[in-house]
Amino acid sequence: MAFWRTPLDIDKLKIPKGELHIIKERCKGCGFCVEYCPKGVLQLSDEFNSKGYHPPEVVKPEECVNCDLCEVLCPDFAIYCVRIEEEEEEVDN
Amino acid sequence: MAFWRTPLDIDKLKIPKGELHIIKERCKGCGFCVEYCPKGVLQLSDEFNSKGYHPPEVVKPEECVNCDLCEVLCPDFAIYCVRIEEEEEEVDN
Amino acid sequence: MAATEIRITGLGGQGVILCGYIIGKAASIYNEQHATLTQSFGPEARGSACSAQVIVSDQRVLYPYVTAPQILVAMSNDGYKKYKDTLAAESILVYEKDLVKPEGGGDGVRMFGIPATRFAEELGRKIVLNIVMLGFFGAVTDLMPVEALRKAVETSVPAGTEELNLKAFDEGYEYGVKLLEESKAST
Amino acid sequence: MAATEIRITGLGGQGVILCGYIIGKAASIYNEQHATLTQSFGPEARGSACSAQVIVSDQRVLYPYVTAPQILVAMSNDGYKKYKDTLAAESILVYEKDLVKPEGGGDGVRMFGIPATRFAEELGRKIVLNIVMLGFFGAVTDLMPVEALRKAVETSVPAGTEELNLKAFDEGYEYGVKLLEESKAST
Amino acid sequence: MSVETTKQVSDEHPMEHLLRMDRIPHIWCSTCGLGTTVRALAEALEQLEIDHDKVAVVSGIGCTGRVAGYLKLDSFHTTHGRAVPFAMGLHIARPDMKVIVFSGDGDLVSIGGNHFIHTARRNIDITVICVNNFIYAMTGGQVAPTTPIRARSKTTPYGNYETPFNIPLLAASSGAVYVARWTALHVRRMAMSFAEAISKRGFSLVEVIAPCSTLYARLNKLGTGLSLMKFYHDNSEIRHGADLNDIAIDYQSKIVVGKFLDVEKPTYLDALNHHNAGIFGDKYKPYGGGNGSD
Amino acid sequence: MSVETTKQVSDEHPMEHLLRMDRIPHIWCSTCGLGTTVRALAEALEQLEIDHDKVAVVSGIGCTGRVAGYLKLDSFHTTHGRAVPFAMGLHIARPDMKVIVFSGDGDLVSIGGNHFIHTARRNIDITVICVNNFIYAMTGGQVAPTTPIRARSKTTPYGNYETPFNIPLLAASSGAVYVARWTALHVRRMAMSFAEAISKRGFSLVEVIAPCSTLYARLNKLGTGLSLMKFYHDNSEIRHGADLNDIAIDYQSKIVVGKFLDVEKPTYLDALNHHNAGIFGDKYKPYGGGNGSD
Amino acid sequence: MKADPQNVLTGAHYLDGNYAIAEGAIAAGCKFFAGYPITPSTEIAERVSRRFPLIGGIFVQMEDELASMAAILGASWGGKKSMSCTSGPGFSLMMENFGLGIMLETPCVLVNVQRGGPSTGLPTLPGQADMMQARWGSHGDYEVIALAPDSPQEGFELTIHAFNLSEKYRMPVLLMTDECVGHMTEKVIIPPPEEIELIERRYTDKKPGEAWPYQENELISPMLPVGEGYKFHITGLTHDYRGYPVINAEAQAENVDRLMAKVKENVDDLTWLEEKDVEDAEVVVVSYGISSRVVQPAIAKAREEGIKVGQIKMVTVWPFPEKRIRELAGKVKALIMVEMNYGQVYLEMDRCAAGRCETYICGHAGGTVHDPGSVYSTIKDAVK
Amino acid sequence: MKADPQNVLTGAHYLDGNYAIAEGAIAAGCKFFAGYPITPSTEIAERVSRRFPLIGGIFVQMEDELASMAAILGASWGGKKSMSCTSGPGFSLMMENFGLGIMLETPCVLVNVQRGGPSTGLPTLPGQADMMQARWGSHGDYEVIALAPDSPQEGFELTIHAFNLSEKYRMPVLLMTDECVGHMTEKVIIPPPEEIELIERRYTDKKPGEAWPYQENELISPMLPVGEGYKFHITGLTHDYRGYPVINAEAQAENVDRLMAKVKENVDDLTWLEEKDVEDAEVVVVSYGISSRVVQPAIAKAREEGIKVGQIKMVTVWPFPEKRIRELAGKVKALIMVEMNYGQVYLEMDRCAAGRCETYICGHAGGTVHDPGSVYSTIKDAVK
Numbered sequence A, B: 001m002a003f004w005r006t007p008l009d010i011d012k013l014k015i016p017k018g019e020l021h022i023i024k025e026r027c028k029g030c031g032f033c034v035e036y037c038p039k040g041v042l043q044l045s046d047e048f049n050s051k052g053y054h055p056p057e058v059v060k061p062e063e064c065v066n067c068d069l070c071e072v073l074c075p076d077f078a079i080y081c082v083r084i085e086e087e088e089e090e091v092d093n
Numbered sequence C, D: 001m002a003a004t005e006i007r008i009t010g011l012g013g014q015g016v017i018l019c020g021y022i023i024g025k026a027a028s029i030y031n032e033q034h035a036t037l038t039q040s041f042g043p044e045a046r047g048s049a050c051s052a053q054v055i056v057s058d059q060r061v062l063y064p065y066v067t068a069p070q071i072l073v074a075m076s077n078d079g080y081k082k083y084k085d086t087l088a089a090e091s092i093l094v095y096e097k098d099l100v101k102p103e104g105g106g107d108g109v110r111m112f113g114i115p116a117t118r119f120a121e122e123l124g125r126k127i128v129l130n131i132v133m134l135g136f137f138g139a140v141t142d143l144m145p146v147e148a149l150r151k152a153v154e155t156s157v158p159a160g161t162e163e164l165n166l167k168a169f170d171e172g173y174e175y176g177v178k179l180l181e182e183s184k185a186s187t
Numbered sequence E, F: 001m002s003v004e005t006t007k008q009v010s011d012e013h014p015m016e017h018l019l020r021m022d023r024i025p026h027i028w029c030s031t032c033g034l035g036t037t038v039r040a041l042a043e044a045l046e047q048l049e050i051d052h053d054k055v056a057v058v059s060g061i062g063c064t065g066r067v068a069g070y071l072k073l074d075s076f077h078t079t080h081g082r083a084v085p086f087a088m089g090l091h092i093a094r095p096d097m098k099v100i101v102f103s104g105d106g107d108l109v110s111i112g113g114n115h116f117i118h119t120a121r122r123n124i125d126i127t128v129i130c131v132n133n134f135i136y137a138m139t140g141g142q143v144a145p146t147t148p149i150r151a152r153s154k155t156t157p158y159g160n161y162e163t164p165f166n167i168p169l170l171a172a173s174s175g176a177v178y179v180a181r182w183t184a185l186h187v188r189r190m191a192m193s194f195a196e197a198i199s200k201r202g203f204s205l206v207e208v209i210a211p212c213s214t215l216y217a218r219l220n221k222l223g224t225g226l227s228l229m230k231f232y233h234d235n236s237e238i239r240h241g242a243d244l245n246d247i248a249i250d251y252q253s254k255i256v257v258g259k260f261l262d263v264e265k266p267t268y269l270d271a272l273n274h275h276n277a278g279i280f281g282d283k284y285k286p287y288g289g290g291n292g293s294d
Numbered sequence G, H: 001m002k003a004d005p006q007n008v009l010t011g012a013h014y015l016d017g018n019y020a021i022a023e024g025a026i027a028a029g030c031k032f033f034a035g036y037p038i039t040p041s042t043e044i045a046e047r048v049s050r051r052f053p054l055i056g057g058i059f060v061q062m063e064d065e066l067a068s069m070a071a072i073l074g075a076s077w078g079g080k081k082s083m084s085c086t087s088g089p090g091f092s093l094m095m096e097n098f099g100l101g102i103m104l105e106t107p108c109v110l111v112n113v114q115r116g117g118p119s120t121g122l123p124t125l126p127g128q129a130d131m132m133q134a135r136w137g138s139h140g141d142y143e144v145i146a147l148a149p150d151s152p153q154e155g156f157e158l159t160i161h162a163f164n165l166s167e168k169y170r171m172p173v174l175l176m177t178d179e180c181v182g183h184m185t186e187k188v189i190i191p192p193p194e195e196i197e198l199i200e201r202r203y204t205d206k207k208p209g210e211a212w213p214y215q216e217n218e219l220i221s222p223m224l225p226v227g228e229g230y231k232f233h234i235t236g237l238t239h240d241y242r243g244y245p246v247i248n249a250e251a252q253a254e255n256v257d258r259l260m261a262k263v264k265e266n267v268d269d270l271t272w273l274e275e276k277d278v279e280d281a282e283v284v285v286v287s288y289g290i291s292s293r294v295v296q297p298a299i300a301k302a303r304e305e306g307i308k309v310g311q312i313k314m315v316t317v318w319p320f321p322e323k324r325i326r327e328l329a330g331k332v333k334a335l336i337m338v339e340m341n342y343g344q345v346y347l348e349m350d351r352c353a354a355g356r357c358e359t360y361i362c363g364h365a366g367g368t369v370h371d372p373g374s375v376y377s378t379i380k381d382a383v384k
């Protein structure tokens, strides 16, 4: 099966998609992720966490390109993005 | 009499002459004065001072141009040169 | 009167320390009492929970720390939770109604809530929340003449903001007076 | 034998300290005695007068400083003058004949001079002056077997200069032996 | 609301293996830039494919100084200003390890200034990350030797009038071989610089301009840390190899960032080994530290 | 022999009024360059026509540090490395006075390095004269942060392998407004630089390369101080305005001397007064120190 | 001399201890403050930096504590009353130049707002464990003067007293307070300037050429002003009356003897104790600073129970009031030292008790003031 | 463990105290020396710098003493036996990071070759006036171990002992000597390596993830090695067994109690006294270092005259041998402390005597060792 794997350069052409994980209790509501998401995927929610901050919420999940910028900017290790490889799986099958 | 003083610019043309004063007991025989006297006026003597150093002696008194270099180089404040104004005095008379 | 121990608790930025400062100043400068203010410092206080403690007394305060407050002023739920169990019997809880959810009043704790944030927002400056609380505190605790507190507010807030703050104080105070009357009426 | 106190004095650069070091080493390492060497440090010693003190004893030396030397080795007149009055009665003065001018020998001080600088210059290295003095010292003081001193010279001078230094030592030593014989002959 | 694609439970953040999770959440304020800087270092450590067992981090005292307490590495929280010489001792004892100093601006170039210039001079093979927030944050917001002229602090209540240091220039003039500067917003480039600096043999410095929201921003009425991030966005200019004399930072004006210096020079230990080998020849066994068990 | 024109009695040397004659002869070795440097400062003070009552000299510890003890000025022999901050306190208390720091290389840029860079950064209006003899002389000849590579010292018995500081570069990078370097042989130019530096408003540095005969010369078998003077004669190159990056000093090779930097910048007190006047307007009385009686 | 009205914020204020100390310094005429921030002392510097510009003072935040200490010495010689403040770690760094201040006989004031130690310890919580360091922290033999305020009010007053003593004895004086006092806010009454008595610097009345920095046979010489032609020399080396270095044992004895005698011969003048109920006491509680407050409820309780407890509050901790303690030791059953450390000043008390009474240390590691209960139970132990 | 033959210059040598200390360090396996020159200690560094290159050690001359102390801590955590040396002024500068060493529980050795103080004092002449600074020079409460050699031979031996104690107790150990011993040259016998017993570093036998820098309920924990995946954290802040900061009074008590207990509970192990003629003594002369030598002629003289004088030489000065002194105080007429200062360790002796015998201080300002005559006359005074 490995034989039939799609070559990597073709894989690269695909627009990656991301699945966001927000660890709300850790978030301090700084808004860095919201401000700098190139795709406007996030916004601060109205919700309070127990420290009194508004964690972000995902408003345009389908837009997320798994660029990880929200993750690397987050000073509180409170958000990260996992790549969803749907299409690649299809090819592999 | 002041009236008849030689103008200063003329005075300047004269080659100044210096009278050397060596404070032997202070000298540490470094030889700076001897080495850098532009006119070779000085040499280290054979004499010892009480600290065991050879202070300089004046070997060509008439050559001294009162440039003060020996004085300014001496690290022990042991030599200085005073200008002798013989010729000016003559004019004044 | 014996010493009264007061703890004010809330979040950084709510003006918790200033609140304690004004109470202490009112008592000691404008009411001829003694008042010692202490506060929790520390990096752990960085932006999160913070608290101020005041001991008001007719004699010199010797032991400076609050151990079992007769009055707890709570501007955050976290702070309330952290300290509610230190409340002495027969004590008073003064709290911000929208931020703090008191859990029943065992041991005869008298509880007075005020939506101070809303009052403050209505005054156009959320930052005067603490002064609203203070006016309310003045009314419901009756620790000292209200004029002492007002004076202390006036001389402690940034120059130029006196009027706004006094207004905030008065609103809190009036709300407190009304509440007291109502509760008297209802008992 | 009771402790013998020795002071070596001279100018910086004459090898005064090494001289003391060799005497101490000879006594303690090669002659099974105890020897404590101390020296005057200090900015005041910068390039000018300096001195080394050795106490040689069959017992452990307890008090480390020399107070009344039985032997003074003088390589400069300044040093001689500074210390001559500390010489104990019946003591020995060992001096460089061309540099030091001893002023009479009151109190039965025995005096032995050597033109060590000249010897050293003849050996081609003025720097071995101190070792010439040391050989001479060995002869005229008879403090310990000359072999101990020779051994100490050999192991203390810079590698490669052993031969020269031993030669210097021997010349001084022989001069001393001769002088002693002469003086014995003359008394 | 998009609950479908978002697991909001507390599962594992990809950097958790590099963090002391038993100490998270950290003490840093909301919108403080420090966490982002730490995240970038974690990123760099991931990129480098080095054994994390062989990386140590040393901090002095300050908000930044707390970094050592959050990174899951051999980590040392020392005294104010002395992280650099402590790190130097550690490096010399274990030259096989990567030693990283994480220091605040005050820690590094105020009280620690002497060690900074001397360790750069010796070209000791450590990496120094300086988080410059223009202020002494931990102690409550006093002026730092980096505070721009006119900025306020608790000890310059009417505005600062002392010229601040140009840290990259100071490092380079003292002998550093790698010097870069980024803002907290340049998180990817920062991580890349960290990786380069860690790989670099010799004394490397990366200055990170980062927001202190609670003190610097507040005392200067500049908004929150997010406002400062936006300011960096609008006002920083990448200029690799910039003349170090031209990159001083004025109050709320342009911030030149980039990699300014990357030169080769023998490290302290290289110089020592080279020199001693020349003197002692075969008798000399080059010093390489060993694993510390000797 | 010329007894006629030479009074050999101990009459008065023209600089005696500037010296503590009750402490002369000084402790410095024969052929040490320090005395010449002091002489040059005396020369400068004469040239300047300033009131010598209003000049103070501050030293740390070292052979050079002893300078304060020989100049007949208000003079302070402080602790090792701390002459600069002591001088800064003195200057701020008495801005009407000229405060001169006379420090050895170790004193100034090793233990005192932090104060040096910070005081330059603040552009405190003092003059610093650094006698660089490439060694720690007073303590008996250990390596200094100025010792050239390969030179021997008591703690680099096989030769030095640490890169030394380029002191003029360090001063300039830190903020000094006047920077010059001379050797002890350039006695007249040195005096002129001293005079300029003392007149200059702001932090000025003059580095003087001077022979330490007893330790540096001896440990390196370079002869006496006179031999070093001859070496300076043959190997120094006057290059005013030289690029500061090009003037590092290698072992027994060319020494670039000259006036390297002379720029205008507000001094610390000027900046303070200017700033405060801007803030407080007429209420502010410019700080000028007074005579210390307040 | 009286305080300068310009400097004095006469009136009743609600201030924390650190601010009160700053006001004390300003009232005392301090015009130069060099410092380096450190919790829990920083508010002193902050207040000074805010207050100085309009009253002609200069605040400099130095690069470190070493520089701070050196700068205040330089400024003092320049004629300014000068000061710094710090806490444990910075205090350690200042010790070398504190010694220089002692050696040069330089008036100035150094405040240590003590926190928990050792090392970085507890930056935000109180301690009193730098007391022996205050006495012995610099190398060599010397004596110190150290005062300990128990409140913001005393912070204000003792700072003025510290400046006065520093001028009178021509030496640095230590104000040893702690985080609790430093960060505690209380009423501080600042009197009118004419009620604030200041000791001004004593300058020589001799002419240049006749005056030396340490006049022969004078215990405390007047200072020489800079810039007035005295052209004096001073050094941290052992020196003679001229200020010239002399490196031998005799000069050392003369120099150091005198430095120590300045304090030792004036212990009576320097001692400041506040005694309460000591006359009939069976047990006396000795303490200083904040500890001397928190012992009072415990003492009161014991007294109520009929235990004869007295109290001594040491306002001056160093020099130690040896005479009084020796005297008391012969009269009482026990002396109890209460301090926020493991027994530091206690050691001196115990020594002076010389076995003539029992001694107790009621101490702990710091981080909080004493719980009155622990003091009470030590009292109970002592009378058992 | 035995010493490494490569390091040991077995044989009889004629060495000064400083060189002997350097040889002791090398024999003990010291491989990292960071220092800053200062008279009269510099020869230690000079010898080390000459000896290290061929035996795999590294000598660094640091920019100052602050850096030196910090660097030896870092190197120690890196696994090297490390050391520095200094004298008074540098000792003052090292005190902050000495405290860090105590707090982090870092083995290393610090030598102070004492000169006359305070301040720059007498750089080239001896003193013993940094003894109380050794005990109390850093801020906060802590205990120290300090040894005092009386000769080059002991300089060699006690340096090894100091390294051993530093490993055993996991803390910095002080070797307090003085200019006289440092600059005095005598025979030093260096034994063969197999006769030199070394205590090596104890590392944890636990696996990463299970081990903490300060194991719970252990007085002295084995260290964690760097670079082995333990990924431990240590801090100068008050901390728990994990090495994590905890800022409250309880953590403080636990942390500092333990630091002090390491020494306090092992005073018997640490005490090293050499007693002579004490059993029948009426008067005992107590001293340490060079002073314990120069008292001997005076004691001998007094003994000859029939005065029953004994001697105690304190090889370990800190912790103070409280038990033994208390015991003796009950038996003798007087205790005399002889030290080159105005009475520092004397204060502890006097305290422990607790009035049960008389105590005398025979001290002076330093600059020279005691004249035996002064000791003799103190003995005479004491038996009067």
Ligand SMILES: Cc1ncc(C[n+]2csc(CCOP(=O)(O)OP(=O)(O)O)c2C)c(N)n1
Residues within 6 Å of the ligand: E061, E062, E063, E064, E065, E079, E080, E103, E104, E105, E106, E107, E108, E131, E133, E135, E136, E137, E138, E139, E144, G036, G037, G038, G039, G065, G089, G090, G093, G120
């Ligand atoms: C010797 C010493 N002096 C002062 C302090 C107090 N102190 C702690 S952190 C700090 C400065 C922090 O500033 P910076 O290094 O810029 O770090 P930041 O908090 O801004 O990240 C100071 C002065 C200390 N801990 N030790």
Ligand SMILES: Cc1ncc(C[n+]2csc(CCOP(=O)(O)OP(=O)(O)O)c2C)c(N)n1
Residues within 6 Å of the ligand: F061, F062, F063, F064, F065, F079, F080, F103, F104, F105, F106, F107, F108, F131, F133, F135, F136, F137, F138, F139, F144, H036, H037, H038, H039, H065, H089, H090, H093, H120
């Ligand atoms: C705190 C401290 N550390 C070390 C010393 C010892 N010490 C005195 S002078 C000196 C260095 C002298 O070198 P430098 O400053 O170059 O002056 P030089 O003697 O060469 O003129 C040192 C290390 C000291 N006095 N104080």
Ligand code: SF4
Residues within 6 Å of the ligand: A018, A020, A036, A037, A038, A039, A040, A041, A042, A063, A064, A065, A066, A067, A068, A069, A070, A071, A081
């Ligand atoms: S991964 Fe990128 S696109 Fe997706 S939410 Fe984060 S920042 Fe936006």
Ligand code: SF4
Residues within 6 Å of the ligand: A022, A026, A027, A028, A029, A030, A031, A032, A033, A034, A055, A056, A070, A073, A074, A075, A076, A077, A078, A079
């Ligand atoms: S960046 Fe992190 S802390 Fe900030 S809002 Fe987003 S999730 Fe919260």
Ligand code: SF4
Residues within 6 Å of the ligand: B018, B020, B036, B037, B038, B039, B040, B041, B042, B063, B064, B065, B066, B067, B068, B069, B070, B071, B081
């Ligand atoms: S004054 Fe000039 S010419 Fe005359 S002796 Fe001196 S150096 Fe020579």
Ligand code: SF4
Residues within 6 Å of the ligand: B022, B026, B027, B028, B029, B030, B031, B032, B033, B034, B055, B056, B070, B073, B074, B075, B076, B077, B078, B079
């Ligand atoms: S320069 Fe001065 S010290 Fe040197 S030889 Fe000439 S007179 Fe003597």
Ligand code: SF4
Residues within 6 Å of the ligand: C046, E027, E028, E029, E031, E032, E033, E034, E063, E064, E133, E137, E138, E211, E212, E213, E214, E215, E216
């Ligand atoms: S005070 Fe400033 S630097 Fe410190 S954690 Fe808060 S925002 Fe960050």
Ligand code: SF4
Residues within 6 Å of the ligand: D046, F027, F028, F029, F031, F032, F033, F034, F063, F064, F133, F137, F138, F211, F212, F213, F214, F215, F216
């Ligand atoms: S040791 Fe060197 S610097 Fe010191 S006085 Fe002698 S020659 Fe000059």
Ligand SMILES: [Mg+2]
Residues within 6 Å of the ligand: E062, E104, E105, E106, E131, E132, E133, E134, E135, E136, E137, E144
């Ligand atoms: Mg900062």
Ligand SMILES: [Mg+2]
Residues within 6 Å of the ligand: F062, F104, F105, F106, F131, F132, F133, F134, F135, F136, F137, F144
């Ligand atoms: Mg030098």
